[in-house]
Amino acid sequence: MDFSDSQVPSRYKRIVLKLSGEALSSRSTSESIDGDILQTVCREVKAVYELGVEIGLVVGGGNIFRGLAGAEIRGVDRTTGDYMGMLATVINGLALMDCLEKLDVPVRVMSAIEMNKVAEPYILRRATRHLEKRRVVIFVGGTGNPYFSTDTTAALRASEIGAGAIFKATKVDGIYDKDPMKHPDAVRYETLSFMDALKLRLKVMDATAFALCMDNEMPILVFNMNEAGSIKRAVLGQPIGTLVS
Numbered sequence: 166m167d168f169s170d171s172q173v174p175s176r177y178k179r180i181v182l183k184l185s186g187e188a189l190s191s192r193s194t195s196e197s198i199d200g201d202i203l204q205t206v207c208r209e210v211k212a213v214y215e216l217g218v219e220i221g222l223v224v225g226g227g228n229i230f231r232g233l234a235g236a237e238i239r240g241v242d243r244t245t246g247d248y249m250g251m252l253a254t255v256i257n258g259l260a261l262m263d264c265l266e267k268l269d270v271p272v273r274v275m276s277a278i279e280m281n282k283v284a285e286p287y288i289l290r291r292a293t294r295h296l297e298k299r300r301v302v303i304f305v306g307g308t309g310n311p312y313f314s315t316d317t318t319a320a321l322r323a324s325e326i327g328a329g330a331i332f333k334a335t336k337v338d339g340i341y342d343k344d345p346m347k348h349p350d351a352v353r354y355e356t357l358s359f360m361d362a363l364k365l366r367l368k369v370m371d372a373t374a375f376a377l378c379m380d381n382e383m384p385i386l387v388f389n390m391n392e393a394g395s396i397k398r399a400v401l402g403q404p405i406g407t408l409v410s
Contacts, residue, residue, distance in 0.1 A: 226253025277309030334390030
């Protein structure tokens with residue numbers, strides 16, 4: 166199928182989708198990667214792919230190991246813990262790759278930490294070429310450096326590949342003035358400026374990632390990925406979640 170610019174019915178030609186590692190874990194068992202949830206996520210990604218959208222995907226590793234928590238709870242050195250977390254993102258990336266390929270979606274996994282047996286090294290020109298050739302690119306291994314989150318990885322990769330926006334899939338349907346899980350009267354924002362988000366101290370992303378998005382004028386759409394079809398609706402520009410720009 167030929168996907169030229171005029172055939173893309175979406176609002177965006179190229180995006181970075183940010184998934185947390187916890188999004189892949191089972192809500193009822195101790196499984197780090199739930200097969201049914203993995204299938205659901207990959208079918209959602211395929212639906213967006215079939216619109217002709219070029220997709221870069223950044224996945225966290227918190228379902229397996231979180232570097233900061235490892236340092237605080239398990240007594241692991243922070244730097245070591247962060248590298249362990251980066252390796253966890255590789256496991257999740259390979260799971261997504263396998264599932265997407267079984268759905269006939271071409272995929273390439275690119276790692277910021279060289280491991281040639283399982284993933285390509287991240288090279289910007291190669292990543293861009295994969296996207297142009299209609300391949301989903303899964304970015305793993307974080308930035309390759311400790312002390313940086315996968316939110317920062319998403320902000321960095323989105324800026325590098327010239328994405329139209331970062332789509333941050335979460336457990337809630339946008340950004341609220343306070344925690345909607347604890348406060349029934351919490352108010353959801355439909356749109357926010359970067360400066361307003363800073364002034365209100367809203368935790369859109371960690372500070373480094375948010376600053377990178379603000380400096381590069383990279384919009385961030387925060388939405389609930391647990392709603393069926395939410396990623397596709399977001400890409401089509403339908404009112405969903407909260408847009409920070």
